[in-house]
Amino acid sequence: xxxxxxxxxxxxxxxxxxxxxxxxTDRISIPTTTPAxxxxxxxxxxxxxxxxxxxxxxxxxxxxxxxxxxxxYITTTPKPGWGDFDFLGHLKQHVDVPLYWTTDVNEAAxxxxxxxxxxxxxxxxxxxxxxxxxxxxISHNQIFNGRTHTELGHMRLNRLPGDDFENNxxxxxxxxxxxxxxxxxxxxxxxxxxxxASDDPVWETVADYIAQACVNLTVAFAPDKIIxxxxxxxxxxxxxxxxxxxxxYLNHYETVPALDHYIVPAGLGDNSGVVGGLLLAKLALQEA
Amino acid sequence: xxxxxxxxxxxxxxxxxxxxxxxxTDRISIPTTTPAxxxxxxxxxxxxxxxxxxxxxxxxxxxxxxxxxxxxYITTTPKPGWGDFDFLGHLKQHVDVPLYWTTDVNEAAxxxxxxxxxxxxxxxxxxxxxxxxxxxxISHNQIFNGRTHTELGHMRLNRLPGDDFENNxxxxxxxxxxxxxxxxxxxxxxxxxxxxASDDPVWETVADYIAQACVNLTVAFAPDKIIxxxxxxxxxxxxxxxxxxxxxYLNHYETVPALDHYIVPAGLGDNSGVVGGLLLAKLALQEA
Ligand SMILES: Nc1ncnc2c1ncn2[C@@H]1O[C@H](COP(=O)(O)OP(=O)(O)O)[C@@H](O)[C@H]1O
Ligand SMILES: Nc1ncnc2c1ncn2[C@@H]1O[C@H](COP(=O)(O)OP(=O)(O)O)[C@@H](O)[C@H]1O
Ligand SMILES: [Zn+2]
Ligand SMILES: [Zn+2]
Numbered sequence: 001x002x003x004x005x006x007x008x009x010x011x012x013x014x015x016x017x018x019x020x021x022x023x024x025t026d027r028i029s030i031p032t033t034t035p036a037x038x039x040x041x042x043x044x045x046x047x048x049x050x051x052x053x054x055x056x057x058x059x060x061x062x063x064x065x066x067x068x069x070x071x072x073y074i075t076t077t078p079k080p081g082w083g084d085f086d087f088l089g090h091l092k093q094h095v096d097v098p099l100y101w102t103t104d105v106n107e108a109a110x111x112x113x114x115x116x117x118x119x120x121x122x123x124x125x126x127x128x129x130x131x132x133x134x135x136x137x138i139s140h141n142q143i144f145n146g147r148t149h150t151e152l153g154h155m156r157l158n159r160l161p162g163d164d165f166e167n168n169x170x171x172x173x174x175x176x177x178x179x180x181x182x183x184x185x186x187x188x189x190x191x192x193x194x195x196x197a198s199d200d201p202v203w204e205t206v207a208d209y210i211a212q213a214c215v216n217l218t219v220a221f222a223p224d225k226i227i228x229x230x231x232x233x234x235x236x237x238x239x240x241x242x243x244x245x246x247x248x249y250l251n252h253y254e255t256v257p258a259l260d261h262y263i264v265p266a267g268l269g270d271n272s273g274v275v276g277g278l279l280l281a282k283l284a285l286q287e288a
Numbered sequence: 289x290x291x292x293x294x295x296x297x298x299x300x301x302x303x304x305x306x307x308x309x310x311x312x313t314d315r316i317s318i319p320t321t322t323p324a325x326x327x328x329x330x331x332x333x334x335x336x337x338x339x340x341x342x343x344x345x346x347x348x349x350x351x352x353x354x355x356x357x358x359x360x361y362i363t364t365t366p367k368p369g370w371g372d373f374d375f376l377g378h379l380k381q382h383v384d385v386p387l388y389w390t391t392d393v394n395e396a397a398x399x400x401x402x403x404x405x406x407x408x409x410x411x412x413x414x415x416x417x418x419x420x421x422x423x424x425x426i427s428h429n430q431i432f433n434g435r436t437h438t439e440l441g442h443m444r445l446n447r448l449p450g451d452d453f454e455n456n457x458x459x460x461x462x463x464x465x466x467x468x469x470x471x472x473x474x475x476x477x478x479x480x481x482x483x484x485a486s487d488d489p490v491w492e493t494v495a496d497y498i499a500q501a502c503v504n505l506t507v508a509f510a511p512d513k514i515i516x517x518x519x520x521x522x523x524x525x526x527x528x529x530x531x532x533x534x535x536x537y538l539n540h541y542e543t544v545p546a547l548d549h550y551i552v553p554a555g556l557g558d559n560s561g562v563v564g565g566l567l568l569a570k571l572a573l574q575e576a
Binding site: 061123139144145146147148149150151152153154155156157158159171172173174212215216217218219220221222223224249250251252253254257 | 349411427432433434435436437438439440441442443444445446447459460461462500503504505506507508509510511512537538539540541542545
């Protein structure tokens with residue numbers, strides 16, 4: 001059975017086809033320009049590659065609650081043309097198969113939870129630290145949503161003594177994204193993340209905020225695993241520093257799994273999203 | 289049908305009977321001394337008042353995951369005699385009815401979610417700010433647990449500039465409980481909470497940390513309501529201050545319900561726990 005996946009990002013859309021085991025057999029990357037242009041390319045792809053269902057993970061914020069009049073929409077993004085865009089409604093007019101609709105991070109979280117590093121545990125959190133910070137929570141093998149999806153990139157943390165960096169978020173005086181995402185690292189160092197030396201002291205600072213975030217995720221969701229992915233986590237030297245700081249901050253208040261198995265990189269690398277999309281397509285089909 | 293409830297606190301146990309609509313018809317309060325003594329009194333109560341099932345909410349940390357060998361136990365409490373105590377196993381030997389086992393805050397959260405202020409919404413969080421801080425999360429009308437229960441009293445927040453109070457938690461340099469629970473207020477002011485004037489500047493500080501916590505709960509769980517209860521929240525002047533600070537911190541990053549209906553006192557007052565217990569007893573019966 002051929003299934004489809006869309007990973008709809010603010011820079012590019014990835015469309016892929018594959019099967020219900022998460023095997024990807026074809027994919028393309030489409031630049032995110034206007035909704036009309038980008039969606040036309042998506043529709044052309046799925047006309048050339050017929051599928052039984054499609055799993056979609058989109059940048060947001062989006063409407064994820066079926067009772068919400070904005071269900072299926074990208075809601076308040078500053079990205080020109082995409083605000084208040086009825087993504088799902090638009091796609092439905094052109095592609096007549098069951099669709100599963102969620103956030104890009106929930107899609108990737110689902111991929112990791114079903115086929116990736118968290119496949120043996122029921123509760124995991126997937127965090128991407130890139131241009132922004134987003135997280136998807138899997139609870140008892142299902143995507144967790146409340147009234148809407150989570151916005152964990154904007155959790156408040158304790159400003160490090162001596163760190164007077166102006167939080168790089170237009171909304172908040174302090175938040176994970178504003179202190180530790182790629183653009184914040186850019187402003188802190190005057191370089192893009194991948195050009196910063198792996199032993200630059202900025203990574204201590206970045207690791208600290210990520211470790212604090214891991215504490216808050218732990219006390220909030222008690223997951224079995226926290227998966228850290230995204231451009232910034234390509235700095236793999238961050239993992240041991242984050243684990244060490246996490247341990248110091250949690251300070252044995254509660255028992256957690258062994259840290260090497262608790263705070264971990266993604267198992268599927270850059271494929272978490274498309275694999276998640278295929279498996280969500282399978283869910284859409286079962287629910288249809 | 290007569291159902292039972294136990295609210296097992298570190299200071300006192302409340303045992304109650306009532307019906308499946310949450311109506312309480314009888315209750316007693318038992319001091320929490322040794323497990324042998326306290327549990328004997330509980331068993332005597334339920335022998336005198338036969339019930340079809342009992343819902344239990346206990347102080348903790350406790351084992352809530354049925355796969356955990358410590359399921360049904362109070363695990364690591366410093367309270368003499370109660371550490372590693374098999375509460376559920378002990379009770380089962382003396383009371384032969386279905387039992388529902390969860391934390392005290394989950395029990396109260398469930399009461400508020402089913403019959404209290406959150407009865408019309410599927411997603412709510414109940415936070416008690418008293419001797420400690422604990423929270424129970426209701427997601428889609430069910431108690432949320434991960435690998436274990438939440439420990440939201442220990443989330444990290446941003447230390448207020450100029451607030452050099454030494455965090456009143458033996459584990460953490462900063463956490464909600466250590467900065468804002470009753471004993472912290474005691475140390476900050478040299479008085480017990482109820483003797484601190486309602487316009488004392490300490491309430492600004494306390495409200496600030498609670499507001500920060502509400503931001504983190506919002507971005508993590510996207511609830512429909514956040515319920516604040518416990519001894520400290522008897523200072524009802526805190527509510528408008530918390531809402532105002534919450535609004536300033538969130539800074540319209542995302543849409544939330546009207547704040548008067550979002551950050552709210554409990555609807556059942558001191559009865560959240562026992563009502564929750566009765567309704568959990570009903571669940572235990574349905575699942576039996
Ligand atoms: N090797 C690297 N080391 C540190 N930062 C990196 C690295 N590669 C990319 N980044 C940063 O990550 C961000 C891009 O994140 P990424 O997850 O690739 O994409 P996006 O978040 O836009 O989907 C940029 O801010 C970039 O500077
Ligand atoms: N009216 C009040 N104003 C402020 N603080 C109070 C008030 N009443 C009780 N407290 C504080 O709340 C804590 C007790 O919390 P409570 O929720 O009643 O019990 P517990 O948390 O022990 O179950 C104590 O630290 C006490 O000082
Ligand atoms: Zn922010
Ligand atoms: Zn603490």
